[in-house]
Amino acid sequence: RQLSSRLLPRAFTNLSPATFGGLHLRHPIPHPADFTYRFRTTSTFPAMSTATEPKRFKEDGEIVIGTHDGVFHCDEVLACFMLQQLPKYERATVRRTRDLKVLDQCDIVVDVGAVFDPATNRYDHHQASFQETLNSLRPEVKVKREIRLSSAGLIYTYFGEEVIRKVLERNSIANPEEELVRGVYRKLYDTLIAELDGIDNGVPMFEGEPKYTINTHLSARVSHFNPAWNESSDDAEDVAKRFEKAKAYVGAEFIDKVLYYATRWWPARAIVEKAVRNRLEVHASGEILELENFCPWKEHLYELEGEHGIGGLPKYVIYCNRPNDWRVICVPLEPASFVCRKFLARKWRGERDDKLEEISGIEGANFCHQTGFIGGNRTREGALRMAVVSLEEKEE
Numbered sequence: 001r002q003l004s005s006r007l008l009p010r011a012f013t014n015l016s017p018a019t020f021g022g023l024h025l026r027h028p029i030p031h032p033a034d035f036t037y038r039f040r041t042t043s044t045f046p047a048m049s050t051a052t053e054p055k056r057f058k059e060d061g062e063i064v065i066g067t068h069d070g071v072f073h074c075d076e077v078l079a080c081f082m083l084q085q086l087p088k089y090e091r092a093t094v095r096r097t098r099d100l101k102v103l104d105q106c107d108i109v110v111d112v113g114a115v116f117d118p119a120t121n122r123y124d125h126h127q128a129s130f131q132e133t134l135n136s137l138r139p140e141v142k143v144k145r146e147i148r149l150s151s152a153g154l155i156y157t158y159f160g161e162e163v164i165r166k167v168l169e170r171n172s173i174a175n176p177e178e179e180l181v182r183g184v185y186r187k188l189y190d191t192l193i194a195e196l197d198g199i200d201n202g203v204p205m206f207e208g209e210p211k212y213t214i215n216t217h218l219s220a221r222v223s224h225f226n227p228a229w230n231e232s233s234d235d236a237e238d239v240a241k242r243f244e245k246a247k248a249y250v251g252a253e254f255i256d257k258v259l260y261y262a263t264r265w266w267p268a269r270a271i272v273e274k275a276v277r278n279r280l281e282v283h284a285s286g287e288i289l290e291l292e293n294f295c296p297w298k299e300h301l302y303e304l305e306g307e308h309g310i311g312g313l314p315k316y317v318i319y320c321n322r323p324n325d326w327r328v329i330c331v332p333l334e335p336a337s338f339v340c341r342k343f344l345a346r347k348w349r350g351e352r353d354d355k356l357e358e359i360s361g362i363e364g365a366n367f368c369h370q371t372g373f374i375g376g377n378r379t380r381e382g383a384l385r386m387a388v389v390s391l392e393e394k395e396e
Helices: 009-012 074-081 100-106 151-170 178-200 219-221 236-265 268-278 297-306 353-360 380-392
Strands: 017-022 023-025 063-068 093-096 108-110 288-292 316-322 327-332 365-368 375-376
Touching: 063 074, 074 108, 074 151, 074 178, 074 219, 074 236, 100 327, 108 151, 151 178, 151 236, 178 219, 178 236, 219 236, 268 288, 268 297, 288 380, 316 380, 327 380, 353 365, 365 380, 375 380
Parallel strands: 063 093, 063 108, 288 316
Antiparallel strands: 017 023, 316 327, 327 375, 365 375
8 A cells, every 4th residue: 555656646646536525536645644645755753852953954955844743734745745746846845843954954835834935935924914815926827715824825826726736747748738737727726726715714615603513524533643632642653643643644636636637627618618618509698508418517607708708698507418319407696606697487496207297398308407407308408498498488
């Protein structure tokens, strides 16, 4: 189970799918206690001693990444992992300390030191003066979320595209196109980095009290690698090993997401763009799109709407699920929203088969979800007709 450091990223992509807790994981991730993968580099701690720290602590030519000691968190763990994917830092040592004299000699410092200065490779976010977001530092990227960056977000802001490129190249995607890299960069920020930044900075997801809490997010899982309250944390070597395991664990998820978005999510953009371009051939309103085959379409649609100047126009998407089985899906206000721009006809909702055919007067109609966000028909013509009738129905 211990993998060659140079083969590790590709090895993660060869793990077989598994079902865990009802969720389909592309690359199953073991329990923290069982995680034994090794990466290129090691973490070290300054010796526990009252002696004065030597003025020079690293060998000539050694590259050192500095971060804080004590309890580690997901943001600096991922920050270190991302840096170690780059040629300059791939063999770097991670030195965990709060001694400023030691940190001053590090080649790059993350999550400690109270300094944010890219010119000197200092990336801390804890100081009161720091209020940067991805949009404030890189306005050309234009992400939706205005969340204060953690050390993970800072390293991602400045090095993320290069990290993504290297991960893809190590996994047989040579010379990835810049448009692909930028697309994955924006998507990964929205689906991973923003979450880690928000959690580390204590940014609530929403106002008010939640009806339930999520305790299995990546930041929570990383916290379990630390010694428990009733375990000793005095063994610097043991804590360093725990940090390394956490880094490998986080790295597995990071690589999994990069590869998924590059090889599964991004190729869907061309299918959605074709549907947008051909929308008037499907229906004169331009409000019904037809996918030549099903794919992850929602995020691509919102972005392409802006590019084509039709923001908010499409209301329904139809596609063939399998032979003699067509779907009509309502376009939601946002990708994860349960509220749609226009639902299917109210009188159909919750009905199926013969009764639905009778109520709708549409041959082949075989189901409509009780909320009206999706329906089905045996034929393309029937699915299109369901969309057209719903489009023409007045809002109640």
